[in-house]
Amino acid sequence: MMNSGPFTAEARHQNKSARTRARLMDAAVQVFARDGFEAASVNEIARMAEVANGTFYVHFKDKDAIAVEVAARIATDITDQIDRAMADIDDGLERFGFATRQFIEFASHQPQWGWVIIRAASFLPQMHRQMETHMCADLERGRRQGQITADIDAFLVDTIMSMVFAALAARLRGDAGPEAGSRVTELVLNMLNIPPQRAHAIAWQTIALKELHLPTRPRQERVSPPAEPVRLGPIQI
Amino acid sequence: MMNSGPFTAEARHQNKSARTRARLMDAAVQVFARDGFEAASVNEIARMAEVANGTFYVHFKDKDAIAVEVAARIATDITDQIDRAMADIDDGLERFGFATRQFIEFASHQPQWGWVIIRAASFLPQMHRQMETHMCADLERGRRQGQITADIDAFLVDTIMSMVFAALAARLRGDAGPEAGSRVTELVLNMLNIPPQRAHAIAWQTIALKELHLPTRPRQERVSPPAEPVRLGPIQI
DNA sequence: GCAATTATTGAGATATCTCCCATTTTTTCG
DNA sequence: CGAAAAAATGGGAGATATCTCAATAATTGC
Structure with missing residues (x-):
C-alpha cells in the first residue's frame, strides 16, 4: 500500500514503537497531500500505514495531533x-x-x-x-x-x-x-x-541547489544560530 | 436561526421554489464561511435555512452543486x-x-x-x-x-x-x-x-468606494462590455 | 372551492468516522 | 526458555453524514 517514506527510513534502527509511529507519519503525509487535511481520515492513514485502526490511537491522540507533528x-x-x-x-x-x-x-x-x-x-x-x-x-x-x-x-x-x-x-x-x-x-x-x-x-x-535530506538523520546540531526572531511592529497606516 | 440574507431578499417576489432555493444559498454562505467547505454539511445548511433535510436535495444535487452556484x-x-x-x-x-x-x-x-x-x-x-x-x-x-x-x-x-x-x-x-x-x-x-x-x-x-449591492437586483444589463478575455501565453523560462 | 400540480417533509437505509478496550501478538531480558 | 512488559489488534458502540422516497402540505388554475 505504501513505499515506506522518509520518516520510516529515519526510524529504521529505533524500537518498534518508533517505527510504527514513523510509518503512521509517512502515511499521514501521503493522505494529507492526496485528500487534504479535512477530508483525511484516521482510518485511511492507518490503512495506508498498514496497521490496525486502533494502533493509530496508541501513538496519536487524534488527527490534529499527527497533523501538527508532521x-x-x-x-x-x-x-x-x-x-x-x-x-x-x-x-x-x-x-x-x-x-x-x-x-x-x-x-x-x-x-x-x-x-x-x-x-x-x-x-x-x-x-x-x-x-x-x-x-x-x-x-x-x-x-x-x-x-x-x-x-x-x-x-x-x-x-x-x-x-x-x-x-x-x-x-x-x-x-x-x-x-x-x-x-x-x-x-x-x-x-x-x-x-x-x-x-x-x-x-x-x-x-x-543542494539536495535536501529529509528528515535530518539523528537530529544534527545546528551549524548557524537559528535565525533570531524578528519582532514585527504593528501595521502602520 | 438565520437573519435572511441577500439571496433571500432578492427572491422575495419569486415563487416558493425560488425562495427556498435562495434561503438555502444564503444558509450555505453562512455555513461555508463559518466551517469551511469540507467541514460544512448538507444537514447544517438545511438546518440553518430552516427547511427539512430532504428539501435540500430537491434543489441541489449535493454540496458541491450549491458551492459552485453560490x-x-x-x-x-x-x-x-x-x-x-x-x-x-x-x-x-x-x-x-x-x-x-x-x-x-x-x-x-x-x-x-x-x-x-x-x-x-x-x-x-x-x-x-x-x-x-x-x-x-x-x-x-x-x-x-x-x-x-x-x-x-x-x-x-x-x-x-x-x-x-x-x-x-x-x-x-x-x-x-x-x-x-x-x-x-x-x-x-x-x-x-x-x-x-x-x-x-x-x-x-x-x-x-461605492457601496456594492449584493446580489444585483433583478439581473441588470451590463453597462460596460464584460472585460474581454485575455489570452495568456505559456510561461517563458 | 376543489382537483391537479408543485413543494416540503422527516424517518430511515446505508455508509463512514472516531475512539475505546479486552484480547492477542511481539519483544525484552533475567 | 519463559515470564513480564510493550505493542498491536480489530470488533463494536455511538456519532454523524448522505441521499431516498412514500406521505403530507401548500399553491395554483379552473
Whole structure:
C-alpha cells in the first residue's frame, strides 16, 4: 500500500514503537497531500500505514495531533537545512533568493511534502510563523545592510509569503517550471524597489541547489544560530 | 436561526421554489464561511435555512452543486458591479487600483462573502479564473497604454492574485485595517516597476468606494462590455 | 372551492468516522 | 526458555453524514 517514506527510513534502527509511529507519519503525509487535511481520515492513514485502526490511537491522540507533528517536523527539517546550506552567504538579499529558490525546488521534488506545506500553512499558524521568522531574518539583514529601505512589517512579510507559496503551488500543479523560484524572487525584489538589474542578477544567478535530506538523520546540531526572531511592529497606516 | 440574507431578499417576489432555493444559498454562505467547505454539511445548511433535510436535495444535487452556484453568483455579482463602478476610468493602472481596493473593502464589509471567496478560490478554478480575467484586462490595458513593460503572463497574474487574496485574508482576520487595499496595490505596482511616486499616488489617492449591492437586483444589463478575455501565453523560462 | 400540480417533509437505509478496550501478538531480558 | 512488559489488534458502540422516497402540505388554475 505504501513505499515506506522518509520518516520510516529515519526510524529504521529505533524500537518498534518508533517505527510504527514513523510509518503512521509517512502515511499521514501521503493522505494529507492526496485528500487534504479535512477530508483525511484516521482510518485511511492507518490503512495506508498498514496497521490496525486502533494502533493509530496508541501513538496519536487524534488527527490534529499527527497533523501538527508532521507539519512541525517538515517545517523544522526544511528550514534548518536551508539555513545550514547557506551558512556562508552574508548578503541578506542573496540569502532570501537562495532560500526561496531552494525551498520551492525542494518542495516540488517532494510533492507530497509540498502539498502538505501548502495545505498546512492555512491552518497551522505555528508552521507559517516559523517560516516567516526565517524569511524575516534575511530581509531584516538586507535592511540593516542598507539594501532594503522599506519598513518590514507583518503585512509585507505576509504578502511575500503568499507570493512564495503561490509560486510553489504553481510549480506543484505543473503550471510553472524550475524557473518559478527565480521568477518569484525577482518579483519580490522588484516589489522592494531593489534596482531591477540587481534584482535580476540575484534571482537568476546560478546557484548550487543542494539536495535536501529529509528528515535530518539523528537530529544534527545546528551549524548557524537559528535565525533570531524578528519582532514585527504593528501595521502602520 | 438565520437573519435572511441577500439571496433571500432578492427572491422575495419569486415563487416558493425560488425562495427556498435562495434561503438555502444564503444558509450555505453562512455555513461555508463559518466551517469551511469540507467541514460544512448538507444537514447544517438545511438546518440553518430552516427547511427539512430532504428539501435540500430537491434543489441541489449535493454540496458541491450549491458551492459552485453560490461561488459563481458571488464572483459574478462582485466583478460586474466593480466593472460598472469604474466604467469611466480609462487608465489601466488606476482601474487596477480601484478594483483591488473596492474588492477588498467590499469583501471585508461582507465577511461571510469574503471568507467564501477565499475558501472557494482554492478549489473552484472557474471562480478564480473569472476574477483573473477581469484583473488581467486592466493590466493589459495598462500595458497597451505603455505603463507596464513587463510581460503579463499566467505566472505574474497568479502572483498578483495571491497578493490580493492575502491582503483580503489579513483584512478579514483583522490583521490589517482599511489601508490593506492601498498597501497591496502599491506593492503590486512597485513589483511591476511603476515609478514609486506614481505607484504611491495611484494606490493612495482618495477614491469614492461605492457601496456594492449584493446580489444585483433583478439581473441588470451590463453597462460596460464584460472585460474581454485575455489570452495568456505559456510561461517563458 | 376543489382537483391537479408543485413543494416540503422527516424517518430511515446505508455508509463512514472516531475512539475505546479486552484480547492477542511481539519483544525484552533475567 | 519463559515470564513480564510493550505493542498491536480489530470488533463494536455511538456519532454523524448522505441521499431516498412514500406521505403530507401548500399553491395554483379552473
